[in-house]
Structures are given as structure tokens and as C-alpha cells.
């Protein structure tokens with residue numbers, strides 16, 4: 001897979017730029033959960049080291065690489081060798097939230113970019129069909145909290161898009177039962193069934209938050225309260241039998257207070273952005289181009 005580094009930010013237009021920014025917060029998440037926040041996700045395959053972009057959670061799913069590459073090219077023109085690709089993802093994540101009406105925060109900088117990537121670890125990223133126990137274990141493994149950080153960061157699904165293929169199982173054949181997911185609100189199920197027919201195009205896009213698709217607000221959580229989470233991994237934060245004493249009370253708290261959500265979200269984003277940064281110059285570098293190590 002290759003990204004077109006010839007795209008310029010100015011060619012994207014406002015809508016394209018916003019879409020790519022929303023995608024960038026997910027890139028930051030997928031970067032930080034694999035080897036830490038080190039830009040490993042952005043590397044193309046080289047020297048037999050397979051790109052994380054080709055891992056199942058990213059292939060055909062992670063978007064926005066061209067904007068990161070374009071931002072990098074502009075930065076290298078203005079100020080060569082200063083801003084790492086890992087830092088660009090952290091900055092883009094913050095901007096996407098703030099421009100969409102969410103909270104702002106000071107982004108800690110100084111991460112270096114890795115010399116390596118790990119497709120194998122990327123295969124292990126949290127997935128939309130993971131059970132609550134698995135999601136919690138993956139967040140713990142990433143040195144995050146398995147309740148507050150998990151719920152707050154899942155609030156990133158208050159904006160952005162999602163493909164039909166991630167909901168058709170819940171609509172038509174949940175866990176092989178040939179029945180819909182019983183935790184899915186019937187009206188929302190009817191709406192999604194129109195948009196995502198049983199044998200339709202699995203790549204069609206939907207809003208993760210149909211109430212305010214482009215706003216960063218607490219509606220992700222108010223949706224969960226009425227069984228209108230899009231992904232299984234969203235709804236189980238509220239509805240899984242194991243959620244009662246763990247994640248569900250936090251969903252309730254955030255549904256009731258946007259301030260509480262924003263405050264936890266900022267704390268959790270900073271925590272996620274601090275996962276295993278490379279600061280030793282013998283272990284990392286500021287890449288010239290995000291898809292390649294400098295020696296390549």
C-alpha cells in the first residue's frame with residue numbers, strides 16, 4: 001500500500017481537510033497502541049518489515065495518511081528536521097477535537113519517530129467485535145486504565161465515519177444467531193438496515209454519531225443510553241453484563257455531563273499520547289518523510 005505524498009493540503013478543500021483531520025485522531029490512537037506513539041503506523045513496508053498499514057484493523061480502514069504526509073512536507077519546507085511524524089499525529093488529533101467544538105489542551109511534544117514497525121502488534125489493536133473483557137485487557141496492556149480511559153477515549157466516536165461491514169453482523173446475524181443484536185434499538189436498527197442492506201456494499205460509510213456527526217460533544221454517550229451505539233464495542237460499554245460495575249457507570253456520568261466527559265477525555269488523550277515515547281536520539285529520529293526511515 002502506498003500513500004500519495006503529492007496531495008497538497010490546499011487541494012483538499014475544507015470538507016476534505018476536516019474529514020482527514022477526524023481520521024487523524026484515529027491514526028494517533030493506532031500509532032500509540034503499537035510500540036508507543038512513535039509514528040510506526042506511518043511507515044511503508046521496507047527491508048522485509050511489513051507496514052502496519054497492511055494489518056487488518058488499518059487496511060482499507062485507517063484514513064488520512066495523505067494529509068499527514070502533506071503536513072510533513074509543509075513542515076519540512078518551513079523548518080526541516082524539527083517536528084516528528086509522531087508529534088504531527090498528536091497535534092492533528094488535538095486540532096480535530098478543538099475545531100469540532102470539543103476541548104483543547106496543550107499537546108506535549110518531542111516524540112521521535114521509530115526505525116521499526118510491528119504489523120503483528122497492529123493485528124492486535126482493539127477491534128469492533130472484541131468483547132468488553134478483551135477491550136479492557138487491551139487498554140491495560142497499553143498501560144491505560146481499563147474503565148475511565150477506555151470509556152473516555154471511546155468517546156472519540158462522537159464524530160467520524162464507519163463502514164457498513166462493521167454493523168451488518170449486528171443487524172442480521174449477531175454471533176451467528178441469524179438474529180439482530182438484542183441490544184440494538186429497533187428504530188436505529190431499521191435506519192441502519194436501510195443504509196446497510198444484508199448483501200450491500202460493506203464499504204459504504206455511515207456516521208458514528210447520527211445525531212451530531214461532525215461535532216465533538218457528549219452525544220456518543222447519550223446514544224449508548226438509548227441503545228444506539230454503532231459498534232458492538234461501543235454498545236457493550238453500557239450493555240454488557242460485565243459493564244454494570246465497570247464501564248456503564250462512567251457512560252452514565254458522561255451522558256449526564258459534557259464537562260465531565262471533556263475533562264476525562266483530555267486527561268486520557270494526554271495519557272495515550274505519552275505511551276512509550278522515544279526520546280533517546282539513538283533509538284529514533286525526526287523522519288524526513290513519514291513513510292520512510294531517513295536511512296532508506
Ligand code: HEM
Nearest residue numbers: 022023026029061063126127128153156160161162163233
Ligand atoms: C475502544 C476501542 C476502539 C475500537 C474497537 C474502534 C473501532 C473503530 C472502527 C471499526 C472504526 C471504523 C473504521 C472504518 O469504518 O473503516 C472506527 C472509526 C473511528 N474511530 Fe475508533 N475504535 C476504538 C477507539 C477509538 C479511539 C480511542 C479513538 C480516538 C480517541 C477513536 C476514534 C475514531 C474516529 C475519529 C473514527 C472515524 C474515522 C474516520 O472518519 O475516518 N476510536 N473506530
Ligand SMILES: *[C@@H]1O[C@H](CO)[C@@H](O)[C@H](O)[C@H]1NC(C)=O
Nearest residue numbers: 001053054055056058059060
Ligand atoms: C488490503 O485490502 C485490500 C482490499 O480489500 C486487499 O486486496 C489486500 O489484499 C489487503 N492487503 C493485505 C496485506 O491484507
Ligand SMILES: *[C@@H]1O[C@H](CO)[C@@H](O)[C@H](O)[C@H]1NC(C)=O
Nearest residue numbers: 035120121124125138141142
Ligand atoms: C501487549 O503489549 C505488548 C508490548 O507493548 C505487545 O507486544 C503485545 O502484542 C500486546 N498484547 C496484546 C494482547 O495486545
Ligand SMILES: *[C@@H]1O[C@H](CO)[C@@H](O)[C@H](O)[C@H]1NC(C)=O
Nearest residue numbers: 172173174175176177178179
Ligand atoms: C451467520 O453466522 C454464522 C456464524 O458466523 C455463519 O455460520 C452463518 O452462515 C451465518 N448465516 C448467514 C445467513 O449468513
